[in-house]
Amino acid sequence: MESRFRILFLVLAMLALAGCGTNGFLGIGGKKSAPPPSGPPDPEQVIDPDVERREVKEPAIDAEDFEIGGFAGVMSIEDFGSDLVYGLRLAYHITEGFFVEGTVGQTEAGLTSFEVLSGGAPLLSDDDRQYTYYNVNVGYNILPGEGFIGESRAYNTGLYLIAGLGSTRFADDDRFTVNYGAGYRFLLNDTVALHLDFRDHLFDIDLLGEEKTVHNLEAHLGVTVFF
Amino acid sequence: MSEHNTGITLSRSRKTRPNWLAALVLVTSQAFTTGLAEAADEYRTVSVADPYLEMRTGPGRGYPKFHVVDRGETVDILMRKTDWFKVRAPNGKEGWVDRSQMELTLQPGGEYIEFAQADLEDFTNARWEVGGLAGDFGGANIISLYGGYSLNPNVSIEVWGSQILGNFSNGWMGSVNLTHETWPEWRISPFFTMGTGVIHTSPKSTIIQGEDRTDQIAHVGAGIRFYVTRRFSLRAEYKSYVVFTSRDENEEVEEWKAGFAFFF
Numbered sequence: 001m002e003s004r005f006r007i008l009f010l011v012l013a014m015l016a017l018a019g020c021g022t023n024g025f026l027g028i029g030g031k032k033s034a035p036p037p038s039g040p041p042d043p044e045q046v047i048d049p050d051v052e053r054r055e056v057k058e059p060a061i062d063a064e065d066f067e068i069g070g071f072a073g074v075m076s077i078e079d080f081g082s083d084l085v086y087g088l089r090l091a092y093h094i095t096e097g098f099f100v101e102g103t104v105g106q107t108e109a110g111l112t113s114f115e116v117l118s119g120g121a122p123l124l125s126d127d128d129r130q131y132t133y134y135n136v137n138v139g140y141n142i143l144p145g146e147g148f149i150g151e152s153r154a155y156n157t158g159l160y161l162i163a164g165l166g167s168t169r170f171a172d173d174d175r176f177t178v179n180y181g182a183g184y185r186f187l188l189n190d191t192v193a194l195h196l197d198f199r200d201h202l203f204d205i206d207l208l209g210e211e212k213t214v215h216n217l218e219a220h221l222g223v224t225v226f227f
Numbered sequence: 228m229s230e231h232n233t234g235i236t237l238s239r240s241r242k243t244r245p246n247w248l249a250a251l252v253l254v255t256s257q258a259f260t261t262g263l264a265e266a267a268d269e270y271r272t273v274s275v276a277d278p279y280l281e282m283r284t285g286p287g288r289g290y291p292k293f294h295v296v297d298r299g300e301t302v303d304i305l306m307r308k309t310d311w312f313k314v315r316a317p318n319g320k321e322g323w324v325d326r327s328q329m330e331l332t333l334q335p336g337g338e339y340i341e342f343a344q345a346d347l348e349d350f351t352n353a354r355w356e357v358g359g360l361a362g363d364f365g366g367a368n369i370i371s372l373y374g375g376y377s378l379n380p381n382v383s384i385e386v387w388g389s390q391i392l393g394n395f396s397n398g399w400m401g402s403v404n405l406t407h408e409t410w411p412e413w414r415i416s417p418f419f420t421m422g423t424g425v426i427h428t429s430p431k432s433t434i435i436q437g438e439d440r441t442d443q444i445a446h447v448g449a450g451i452r453f454y455v456t457r458r459f460s461l462r463a464e465y466k467s468y469v470v471f472t473s474r475d476e477n478e479e480v481e482e483w484k485a486g487f488a489f490f491f
Binding site: 060061062063064065092093094095096100136138141144145146154156165166167173174175176190226 | 271284285286287288289290304305306307308309310311312313342359361368370390392397431456457458459487489
């Protein structure tokens with residue numbers, strides 16, 4: 001297996017170097033210098049045209065493709081009850097449809113039913129009950145539209161889907177986490193947006209004896225600013 | 228006609244809606260950019276060269292068209308979101324126009340206007356790149372972020388940070404590598420990479436009794452970059468790592484991952 005990869009690499013490397021001959025390895029060489037001007041200067045051009053070229057500038061237009069903000073809501077940790085969750089979100093809108101998003105959030109795990117009923121020693125220390133996560137997601141605005149309040153106010157809105165990967169720190173361990181969800185964006189104006197989001201965070205955990213995949217559901221409200 | 232009227236009503240209401248936050252932002256931004264605006268204003272006004280310019284109520288294909296600006300009239304460009312431009316017509320109506328229509332407008336000097344649009348050429352020549360990838364690292368999950376700087380179109384230097392999440396141990400890895408693209412002008416561009424760094428692993432205490440370890444690593448690999456649109460590209464790669472352990476034998480780890488990147 002290993003030697004096969006080595007052979008593969010050698011073959012690919014050879015091909016690459018062969019390509020470099022025409023391309024200029026490391027970008028050095030391969031560039032042809034411009035041919036020297038040949039023949040005497042045009043005798044008919046007596047006057048040197050002194051026309052000032054109008055410089056075409058890139059128009060200074062405010063592009064607002066980034067979105068930053070915070071959120072707060074409720075998160076339910078499987079077996080450990082629900083508690084306040086809060087966090088930050090940064091998004092970049094690639095096209096009118098697609099965006100990528102990074103989120104970080106924090107909540108705290110409560111007591112399991114077993115801990116409450118038995119009244120015994122708690123399963124986790126207070127520090128281990130801290131639940132923090134980060135995710136990197138790809139999103140798609142599936143239903144862009146408008147929302148109307150009364151007869152004279154219209155606001156741009158959008159329903160979007162997100163899915164992504166990340167890590168969750170909980171019960172003294174970092175866990176590979178998959179999350180997906182849907183959200184509703186309500187733009188107060190061109191710059192400020194309100195969000196309502198529902199997300200499911202999945203990871204494997206063996207804290208209660210056997211390994212299982214848990215679903216941690218989160219619902220939050222957020223405010224973001226485009227810049 | 229009634230639809231048209233509705234649109235106008237909506238558009239007016241948007242404009243006159245009292246909004247202290249917007250007002251505050253406006254005042255602040257004006258205070259900061261007065262000097263800049265004087266120079267830029269000239270270019271922000273364009274005249275319609277096509278028979279007409281269609282204005283929509285929102286920055287997207289599906290939003291209704293509610294107003295048309297005729298040939299010869301001017302519009303002010305207020306802002307941009309992805310490929311949509313918010314413009315103000317001479318009668319004060321504000322709406323969104325897509326880039327293909329905006330490029331058929333003229334600057335005051337009579338030239339067609341051009342908007343900064345990252346394209347395949349920028350994909351080849353851009354200096355900076357950041358991205359995120361995820362995949363498999365010798366059976367464990369890995370999530371990586373990287374930043375790269377191009378020394379020239381063929382060669383770039385990259386700094387990587389990764390989190391490794393496994394069944395038996397967790398850890399992180401930091402590395403520096405050089406990549407070489409043989410055909411950087413291709414839309415799907417293959418590259419080769421090699422580099423070095425450190426890996427830190429901490430075994431999960433519930434399963435194995437072990438110590439945290441920090442070891443040096445070296446790797447070689449290959450992959451492809453795929454230009455999608457604007458500043459956005461996809462990337463997939465394979466890397467073969469050697470971990471220089473303090474034990475008798477070095478460890479070899481294979482890594483596969485895929486993700487996305489932005490260049491600028």
